[in-house]
Amino acid sequence: MSKPETSAAAANFLRPIVQADLEAGKHAKIITRFPPEPNGYLHIGHAKSICLNFGLAKEFGGECNLRFDDTNPAKEDQEYIDAIKADVEWLGFQWAGEERYASNYFDQLYDWAVHLIKAGKAYVCDLSPDEARAYRGNLTEAGKNSPFRERNVEENLDLFARMKAGEFPDGARALRAKIDMASPNMNLRDPILYRIRHAHHHQTGDKWCIYPSYDFTHGQSDAIEGVTHSICTLEFEDHRPLYEWFLANLPVPAQPRQYEFARLNLNYTITSKRKLKQLVDEGHVNGWDDPRMSTLSGYRRRGYTPGSIRHFCDLIGVNRAGGLVDIGMLEFAIREDLDANAARAMCVLKPLKVVITNYPEGQVENLELPRHPKQDMGVRVLPFSREIFIDASDFEEVPPAGYKRLIPGGEVRLRGSYVIRADEAIKDAEGNIVELRCSYDENTLGKNPEGRKVKGVIHWVPAAESVECEVRLYDRLFRSASPEKADEEGGSFLDNINPESLVVLKGCRAEPSLANAQPEERFQFEREGYFCADSKDSQPGAPVFNRTVTLRDSWGA
Structure with missing residues (x-):
């Protein structure tokens, strides 16, 4: 895998759009939003959206709202809300004001649904979910009008109020927008605005037994909050005409614009x-x-750092083309961060005891090693004495070609310490090596005497103090x-x-x-x-x- 460029962030096609809107006076301040559903934990794909929405707002002196799209209480949980808030803050971002919820706007959304009914642009439909799917048609066949599409306003208002009052069971009825069942865009074929769902809501309790759809909630919530740039992934591109239809047919306080970008595929x-x-x-x-x-x-x-994930999101950029991102780019970002900032230490994963037979019994030297080779992070102290541990893989009786560690009669340097030579391997009854007897050269602490070449350097820890x-x-x-x-x-x-x-x-x-x-x-x-x-x-x-x-x-x- 080739090493990715790190000198500058990759292109972001939304940056010039925002800049042009501000320069033209279209907006005095940009407002973006991050609208997660509280039905699970955030993943690496969300990180791209977080960095994009919060990053643009910060870059251009605007604000970014955190708004939970909590329109499906059956799948939502407070645990997810708390985790999402913690993740956004961990990534280094802070939303404007208090966190928001789509449920904050349920009363207003209900009133706007009534507005559409009164305007003859919404109706209560009694088709079952399976029947509604059949009436909807497909990509090659136009849909058919629901037999309930021409109900009069009074009947629709009455049925919708009774839906709200809890008179009907789940799935018995739905409120639908009256748009165009023959539209080539399936999202415009009389989409559902409200469905009956008798479920306790984590924010509103048992106040509601009807809940708005995401499509009906999305744009109107943006308008209430004064969002200027509503940024979502490309899967919502076909939903944009519906987003705009609602804004055009409701007395909303603002006219946000939706933009789509390619989601992260890793x-x-x-x-x-x-x-x-x-x-x-x-x-x-x-x-x-x-x-x-x-x-x-x-x-x-x-052990990933917030900075490494933000850097990764900068590296991949923001575009509409999509494509598959190599996970090696994410791993490169964390290696680059930790190489510069992580303290060094030694840990032996498969310990093999080493007894240095010519080292004085009872003697201990406190060796100082830097905590980082390039940054001033201070030192750590390693006691060196007669018994230490090395990794079992660092000794081979029959070494493979190119092996540069410890072999019978061979020498290696212990990191930050002395050169040792393997003199004898002690084995148990099954023939497994359980201990090495070695000798050290007291003149090799931190140096190689003239004419002496030691190729291998291995890590170690003290036996007693580790x-x-x-x-x-x-x-x-x-x-x-x-x-x-x-x-x-x-x-x-x-x-x-x-x-x-x-x-x-x-x-x-x-x-x-x-x-x-x-x-x-x-x-x-x-x-x-x-x-x-x-x-x-x-x-x-x-x-x-x-x-x-x-x-x-x-x-x-």
Whole structure:
């Protein structure tokens, strides 16, 4: 994979539109909005929309509202509302004023529905959902008028009021706009404005048993809030004529304009909230914030930084063309951030005890190593004594070609310490190596004597002072670059789950400075990758570390 350009953000086609509107005096101040449905956690695709809406408002001195599209209470939950607010703030953005809810406008929306009925532009329809679908037609056949389309105004007003009063069961009736059942745009074929749904609402309680559709709520909520640029993904492009029809036929206080951009499609990744919920509900992952999930809370728990995700969104830009984005760009963004900002440390994932036989018993040297090679982050102290741990993979009795670590009779340098030589491998009854006997050269602390060449450098931790820890090696959740393709071929995206997406290593040994790592504190474990202390399970003296990303792309071309 080629390294992405980082000198400037990619193009954003909406930026010149906003600038031109301001320069022409069309708007004194731009107002955007981010309108998530509180029926799941935000994912990486939402990050693009957040950065776009909040970013444009900030760049041009405007405001961005956070408005929950809470029109379907059966699938919504306060947990999701709280998580969405936390994610937006974590990404570094703040909405204007208090958070808003579409339900704040339910009274006004109801009055506007009545307005359409009185104008002869809406009617109560008794067709069942299946009948309504059949009457709607398809892309090649025009729809048919509902037999209830010509009800008079008085009857429609009476039935709509009775719908509101709760007289009818779910699905018995719906309020529909009277537009054009022969329109080539399916969204204009008498769309539903209100449906009956006897469900408790997390904001309005049991006040309502009819709820407006997203299409009816969307534009009118924008108008109430004075939104100037209503920005959504391309899937809503065909909805724009309906958006504009409502604004033209209602006495709204403003005339917002809708713009569409291409949603983020990331390979090796699922962003369907329905499928993310399935992963959670069926136990394929450990909750919405599982570090393998594409949710923002999952990325956060894995160790991604807000800056890396914002940088990624800058790199991919905003356009209408779409296309598939390589997940390597996201991984590049976090590596670049952590390389510059994460403290260095050493952690041995598969400990192998080393006894340095010629080192004085009882002697301890406190070696100081920098916490970062390029930034002044201070130093950390590593006690060096007769017994240490190295990684078991750093010793081979029969080394493969090109092996530059420890071999029988060979030498390596311990990071920030001495050169040691492997003299003897101690084995158990099954022939497994359980200990190495080595010797050190006291003249090699931090240097190679003249004429001495040591190719390999390995990491280590002191045996006595190191802290035992758990390390979770997270990898991509899916093996396939297009995990949803299996659904199209008669299988399931679940068939593409990577069985090695989580490997838990217990009994790892970390250097003493990591004993009290704070939740979400990030490190580069030298030679192993970038890690962070788990925000839920890591405890002082018993840290748990999640691998954020490897030091380099380990997935071949």
